[in-house]
Amino acid sequence: MSDDQLHNLLVEHEYGLLSYDSILTSGTLRLFQSYAITPIAPKLPLFEREVAECNAGFLYENSMEDFSEVIKQIKTMSIERRKKLSVDNYHKADSVKWHGSLAEYLMHLS
Helix, strand or coil, X not given: CCHHHHHHHHHCCCEEECCCCCCCCCHXXXXXXXXXXXXXXXXXXXXXXXXXXXXXXXXXXXXXXXXXXXXXXXXXXXXXXXXXXXXXXXXXXXXXXXXXXXXXXXXXXX
């Protein structure tokens, strides 16, 4: 997929699904956020810190039942709330220091 194709795909979506069993970092999460895409992610420590703490997305347990509940929440959400989630995600990505070492970033988190 070319950069242009990826860009066109991302600007057309409001939500992005991240389906990991385990993860330490997520470039895809930052990519979603930089396009103001609201993430839907499993309840893993990274996503609890990066999504739940800033209330800018949805987390689900590793079950179809819980995932279905998240989808129900999304379907009934107001347009104002959906817009706020998008803006909050963009601001989260915009606030990230995009240069420097991983060690510096990790030290900043603790």
